[in-house]
Amino acid sequence: MPTSDQVAGGRPAATQAGAILTIDLTAIQSNYRRLCDALSGAESAAVVKADAYGLGMTKVAPALAVAGAKRFFVAQLDEAITLRGILRTKHPDTEVFVLNGLAAGPGEDFLASGVHPVLNSLGEVYAWRTQAQNTGKALAAAIHIDTGINRLGLPEGEFDALVADPDRLNGIDLRYIVSHLACADEPAHPLNAQQLAKFQVVRQRFADAKASLANSSGIFLGSDYHFDLARPGAALYGINPTPGSANPMAQVIRLQGKILQVRDIDAPQSVGYGATHHATGPTRIATVAVGYADGYLRSLSNRGSAWIGGHKVLVVGRVSMDLITLDVTAVPRDAAHPGVYADLISPDHSVDDLSTEAGTIGYEILTSLGRRYHRIYTGA
Numbered sequence: 450m451p452t453s454d455q456v457a458g459g460r461p462a463a464t465q466a467g468a469i470l471t472i473d474l475t476a477i478q479s480n481y482r483r484l485c486d487a488l489s490g491a492e493s494a495a496v497v498k499a500d501a502y503g504l505g506m507t508k509v510a511p512a513l514a515v516a517g518a519k520r521f522f523v524a525q526l527d528e529a530i531t532l533r534g535i536l537r538t539k540h541p542d543t544e545v546f547v548l549n550g551l552a553a554g555p556g557e558d559f560l561a562s563g564v565h566p567v568l569n570s571l572g573e574v575y576a577w578r579t580q581a582q583n584t585g586k587a588l589a590a591a592i593h594i595d596t597g598i599n600r601l602g603l604p605e606g607e608f609d610a611l612v613a614d615p616d617r618l619n620g621i622d623l624r625y626i627v628s629h630l631a632c633a634d635e636p637a638h639p640l641n642a643q644q645l646a647k648f649q650v651v652r653q654r655f656a657d658a659k660a661s662l663a664n665s666s667g668i669f670l671g672s673d674y675h676f677d678l679a680r681p682g683a684a685l686y687g688i689n690p691t692p693g694s695a696n697p698m699a700q701v702i703r704l705q706g707k708i709l710q711v712r713d714i715d716a717p718q719s720v721g722y723g724a725t726h727h728a729t730g731p732t733r734i735a736t737v738a739v740g741y742a743d744g745y746l747r748s749l750s751n752r753g754s755a756w757i758g759g760h761k762v763l764v765v766g767r768v769s770m771d772l773i774t775l776d777v778t779a780v781p782r783d784a785a786h787p788g789v790y791a792d793l794i795s796p797d798h799s800v801d802d803l804s805t806e807a808g809t810i811g812y813e814i815l816t817s818l819g820r821r822y823h824r825i826y827t828g829a
């Protein structure tokens with residue numbers, strides 16, 4: 450039977466969960482406004498694919514709409530239909546674009562739900578034009594031109610064919626010409642300028658459509674990259690869009706794992722599966738109720754760190770499915786005992802910090818956040 454503080458979506462109550470994930474919606478809103486300021490005039494969309502990077506699209510998207518976001522991007526058609534349903538009543542003036550395009554699902558489903566495809570090939574352009582002819586009215590879409598990432602979008606040859614025969618766009622209400630940067634988080638990478646130059650040429654060919662190039666990091670490459678619309682995701686959620694420099698964004702999440710047990714061991718004992726950590730002397734080990742099943746990545750074995758009562762502590766031994774073990778020898782006993790929460794992600798230890806320890810990027814940490822956490826949304 451659900452307890453009174455059990456939240457929607459079958460997530461556990463705080464008293465029954467191994468960890469508490471707190472998501473600050475006000476911080477997401479202030480990050481959105483900060484990006485708008487950095488754009489000085491250009492508009493900012495909001496990318497909320499993958500359940501708003503793991504933070505919960507149902508809560509995050511309306512908060513962004515309240516902060517002023519009008520255009521939303523997701524990857525998949527089902528995400529778009531869910532989002533349309535979330536925004537329809539209170540934010541009817543918002544638009545939803547599907548980055549994976551018409552390959553994401555049937556054109557009829559786009560029409561029925563009122564979401565727009567980002568067309569990624571001449572074949573999709575043709576299919577959407579046909580759909581428009583059959584429907585008897587112009588249909589909104591964006592077109593993605595690949596300028597060098599070689600992932601999605603019209604390759605150069607298909608773009609040339611489109612330019613040679615613009616009638617292929619008849620019946621398509623072309624809202625945006627889109628492209629995507631491969632190396633925006635590396636400002637000195639030569640591919641940035643190359644993609645920009647190609648995109649400027651593309652844009653001249655479709656002078657009537659608005660243009661969109663920058664993701665989070667692209668916004669910080671300078672105003673040449675801004676065009677009409679930016680498409681930030683990661684920066685909204687607190688990930689540093691300018692790696693190597695101070696993070697201009699506010700932290701959004703806090704993750705606290707509950708200590709289940711504390712034990713004293715001494716050499717020559719070892720800790721955890723595979724006996725990969727060896728005590729070299731008297732050691733106190735705290736076992737915390739978070740594991741790789743919760744998205745606390747196994748690569749953090751013997752590499753992650755956490756904070757307890759103002760003390761930095763290290764993950765020792767392997768991360769297992771439901772548990773991690775921390776060396777709390779240096780923490781006073783009254784600060785590290787069963788029932789105390791260890792900060793796994795916090796202002797002292799950001800998503801980016803944890804991702805560096807794990808040998809990955811903050812994006813993967815966020816989108817891996819588990820379903821067993823008790824979630825608390827603050828603000829908004």
Ligand SMILES: *Cc1c(COP(=O)(O)O)cnc(C)c1O
Pocket residue numbers: 496498548628629663664665666680681682683684
């Ligand atoms: C995911 C994505 C974005 C957002 O990128 P961030 O780096 O998270 O800001 C923008 N555009 C496209 C095409 C994407 O796939």
